[in-house]
Amino acid sequence: MKTIYLLALVAGLAGCHAKRAAPAGRAWRDPAGRMIHLPSEVRRVVSLAPSTTELLCAVGGCGLLVGVDRYSNYPPEVKKLPHVGADIDPSLEKILALKPDVVLAAATANAEATMTSLERAGIPVVGCLDQRIDDVYADLIGVGDAIGHRADGEKAAASLRAALDGVKAAPGDAGVGARVLVVVWPEPLVVAGRTSLVAELVRWVGGVNIADDSARAFPTYSRERMLEAAPEVLIVGTHADGAPPMAALQKLGIPAVRNHRVHLVDGDILFRPGPRLGEAATLLAKLLHP
Amino acid sequence: MGSLSRTLRVSAVSALVLIGTLVAALALGVGRVSLWQALWHSSSLSESESAILAGRAARVALGALVGATLAPAGVAFQAMLRNPLADPYVLGVSGGAAVTGTLALVLGLGAGVLGTWTVPVWAFGGAVVAILFVYSVGTVRGRLVPNVALLAGVVLNVLTAALVVLIRLVATPQAAHRALYWLTGTLREPEGVQLWVLGAYGLVGVGILIWLAVPLNALALGEELAHSSGVSLERTRRLVFLAASLLTGAAVAFAGPIGFVGIVVPHALRGIIGPDHRALLPATVLLGAAFIVAADTLTRLAFLWLETEPTVGVVTALLGAPFFLVVLRRRGAERVF
Numbered sequence: 001m002k003t004i005y006l007l008a009l010v011a012g013l014a015g016c017h018a019k020r021a022a023p024a025g026r027a028w029r030d031p032a033g034r035m036i037h038l039p040s041e042v043r044r045v046v047s048l049a050p051s052t053t054e055l056l057c058a059v060g061g062c063g064l065l066v067g068v069d070r071y072s073n074y075p076p077e078v079k080k081l082p083h084v085g086a087d088i089d090p091s092l093e094k095i096l097a098l099k100p101d102v103v104l105a106a107a108t109a110n111a112e113a114t115m116t117s118l119e120r121a122g123i124p125v126v127g128c129l130d131q132r133i134d135d136v137y138a139d140l141i142g143v144g145d146a147i148g149h150r151a152d153g154e155k156a157a158a159s160l161r162a163a164l165d166g167v168k169a170a171p172g173d174a175g176v177g178a179r180v181l182v183v184v185w186p187e188p189l190v191v192a193g194r195t196s197l198v199a200e201l202v203r204w205v206g207g208v209n210i211a212d213d214s215a216r217a218f219p220t221y222s223r224e225r226m227l228e229a230a231p232e233v234l235i236v237g238t239h240a241d242g243a244p245p246m247a248a249l250q251k252l253g254i255p256a257v258r259n260h261r262v263h264l265v266d267g268d269i270l271f272r273p274g275p276r277l278g279e280a281a282t283l284l285a286k287l288l289h290p
Numbered sequence: 291m292g293s294l295s296r297t298l299r300v301s302a303v304s305a306l307v308l309i310g311t312l313v314a315a316l317a318l319g320v321g322r323v324s325l326w327q328a329l330w331h332s333s334s335l336s337e338s339e340s341a342i343l344a345g346r347a348a349r350v351a352l353g354a355l356v357g358a359t360l361a362p363a364g365v366a367f368q369a370m371l372r373n374p375l376a377d378p379y380v381l382g383v384s385g386g387a388a389v390t391g392t393l394a395l396v397l398g399l400g401a402g403v404l405g406t407w408t409v410p411v412w413a414f415g416g417a418v419v420a421i422l423f424v425y426s427v428g429t430v431r432g433r434l435v436p437n438v439a440l441l442a443g444v445v446l447n448v449l450t451a452a453l454v455v456l457i458r459l460v461a462t463p464q465a466a467h468r469a470l471y472w473l474t475g476t477l478r479e480p481e482g483v484q485l486w487v488l489g490a491y492g493l494v495g496v497g498i499l500i501w502l503a504v505p506l507n508a509l510a511l512g513e514e515l516a517h518s519s520g521v522s523l524e525r526t527r528r529l530v531f532l533a534a535s536l537l538t539g540a541a542v543a544f545a546g547p548i549g550f551v552g553i554v555v556p557h558a559l560r561g562i563i564g565p566d567h568r569a570l571l572p573a574t575v576l577l578g579a580a581f582i583v584a585a586d587t588l589t590r591l592a593f594l595w596l597e598t599e600p601t602v603g604v605v606t607a608l609l610g611a612p613f614f615l616v617v618l619r620r621r622g623a624e625r626v627f
Contacts, residue, residue, distance in 0.1 A: 071462070214598060219597055219598035220600075221599070222593040225321060225593065240464070253340075
């Protein structure tokens with residue numbers, strides 16, 4: 001009799017053990033190329049960057065969100081969600097308390113350490129790559145797949161591709177378009193350099209990004225270099241805290257100012273590596289080829 | 291008479307160094323424009339060349355004024371507190387300015403009534419409040435106790451650094467980035483009227499200090515000696531503090547808290563010409579200006595290699611720290627003050 005109890009106990013323990021070792025779900029490679037273990041069903045998601053919030057909502061996953069970073073503000077309904085800190089100060093406890101099945105993070109915005117500590121706590125982190133246009137297609141499909149909406153992800157990627165293809169400059173137009181400077185902030189003069197996504201968009205629609213001479217994504221630009229390059233169009237991004245001071249820019253003796261081609265553009269659309277890239281490119285195309 | 295000719299000699303050499311630095315700073319830059327052509331054939335300059343040169347000249351002027359105000363403020367604090375480490379940075383004066391300046395930046399007050407003057411005005415207020423704090427904590431039973439004042443400054447620095455971190459954390463990333471940039475000390479093309487305002491503050495502050503050069507000599511030797519030489523302690527001290535605060539507040543207001551210039555320049559000069567404030571102060575004004583202008587020229591040129599422009603505060607620290615250590619080691623066991 002004792003033996004049977006013992007056997008039952010061992011079997012029970014073994015059963016528990018087996019259950020813990022292989023939880024339901026699948027091994028999966030996220031868009032950033034990391035192998036993670038995804039649960040079979042995703043019901044609760046926390047997003048740690050504004051771009052990943054937009055990606056999730058673009059594939060029909062807005063309803064799964066239970067928490068977002070402090071800067072997520074689009075689509076508007078995410079503004080009501082609990083905040084879990086931001087890129088530099090995420091609250092691990094707050095994230096854990098929201099009991100997410102997965103957490104979305106942007107490889108360029110969120111720290112590796114954040115992802116590691118979440119994964120150590122047993123929460124899979126879906127990392128998105130967001131440096132180039134192609135990355136965003138992959139992110140849409142990846143995020144869609146992660147929450148079981150692969151078809152929606154593919155649809156969103158296809159519609160983004162169509163929007164971008166619609167404003168792509170013809171191959172012969174490369175390098176002959178308007179000379180553009182994308183201003184992130186006028187004082188100090190921080191601009192979009194060669195490796196930024198918005199610079200890729202400028203080239204995509206046929207503009208010449210004069211700050212391509214800096215390999216940095218967002219360099220503090222030389223004022224003298226800017227005056228020499230004489231940009232024909234200035235695109236100035238606005239930010240969550242309002243429009244940047246324009247007075248100094250408007251005084252510059254450059255063609256963009258003379259010809260009234262200094263344009264304020266919503267920085268969330270312009271700089272965010274998400275599904276609104278098509279909107280950003282369309283806007284840029286309109287401003288560059290009026 | 292001997293000391294007068296010495297003062298003139300030292301000032302003349304410092305002035306030559308400053309002029310050389312100014313010419314080099316105007317000639318060097320990322321944009322290609324010939325200073326020679328600008329001087330003799332200015333009408334042949336293109337529009338962009340004129341704009342480049344005008345911007346460069348304005349920025350050089352701002353750098354010179356900032357150096358000429360911060361460095362003598364360092365001399366004044368060092369004499370008052372009889373400590374070679376006392377400078378606007380260490381005393382928490384820059385820190386006070388940093389808190390209010392950051393607050394103004396982060397709250398986006400630039401759009402208010404004060405416009406582009408918002409950050410300077412707030413930073414100036416912070417500097418003055420900080421110096422009042424250090425002065426009142428450091429004054430025990432009517433006497434300024436240098437070590438207490440210095441420690442009060444150190445504590446104030448820790449406090450203001452924490453406040454700045456807190457303000458930046460709750461700000462938007464863009465505002466936090468702007469604050470970080472301003473906080474490391476940065477020069478950019480000023481409006482003409484800003485140069486006049488800074489120049490006026492500099493003139494008053496430096497004027498008071500040079501006028502008080504003899505009492506400062508006595509103060510630097512200690513209160514008892516100053517007393518016995520008939521110096522009115524309280525009045526001198528109040529005036530020196532007022533002048534040094536005006537200088538620091540004005541400089542930090544327009545350029546952010548730039549470190550090191552208030553320590554490096556006076557310290558190096560004391561090693562060469564001695565501690566007499568009649569010679570030390572004018573030379574510090576001129577070489578302080580040269581130091582910041584030189585550092586800012588490197589900042590502008592750094593774009594050619596780094597493909598981004600660092601802040602001038604980064605360059606003054608990169609230049610100042612090794613230089614200061616070399617001077618310190620050379621002097622070895624000698625009195626450093």
